[in-house]
Amino acid sequence: MTQLFLEDRVVVVVGDLTRENVDAIVNAANSSLLGGGGVDGAIHRAGGPQILQRCREIRKTRYPDGLPIGEAVITSGGNLPARYVIHTVGPIYGNDPERESELLAAAYRNSLTLAVQHALTSIAFPSISTGVYGYPKHEAAAISSRAIKEFLKLDQSVQQVRLVFFHDADARVFLEHHELE
Ligand code: AR6
DSSP: OEEEETTTTEEEEESOGGGOOSSEEEEEEOTTOSOOSHHHHHHHHHHOHHHHHHHHHHHHHTOTTOOOTTOEEEEEOTTSSSSEEEEEEOOOTTSSTTTHHHHHHHHHHHHHHHHHHTTOOEEEEOOTTSSTTOOOHHHHHHHHHHHHHHHHHHOSSOOEEEEEESSHHHHHHHHHHOOOO
């Protein structure tokens, strides 16, 4: 299943994010930046120790208290097909109800901003916060799609945003609730 939106700049696919051949894949990390389960674990496993080493340096220098929710940082992609990994942290659903939608949108926006700052033109996202962090998939679909659409309206440099869903059912929920059009 592959579906295209916004003059083909947004592509919805089902698959394994770590296999994406793009300039950057986005990691749904946690504030520690030191790894975890889910897509984070898969990225570090497939990408090798270089990524973790750079994350440790970022913790020591720029973010000794951890990466705040909604912010993003970039490392090399190590052994991944992608040249870079952009690490962001989504909100844990229910922890801060008044701000969580804005924080989820910020995670997408700040990841895209970092891609532009590094002159990257293709980027692939997992469905941030919808696994361990418990964000309802239909709500996340509306929020993430709106954030991406707003960003791409103002930016001309990013040519492809790939939204990679691990399961067919997750892609279907996204396709029912997105606001790309
Ligand atoms: N490719 C694409 N999507 C995937 C993959 C993959 N290889 N693996 C999982 N997903 P999660 P979160 C989907 O839990 O909710 C980690 O421990 C998955 O089906 O990875 O933001 C971090 O260290 C789900 O839809 O991220 C944090 O502690 C989506 O990716 C915490 O989990 C996100 O699920 C972050 O939780």
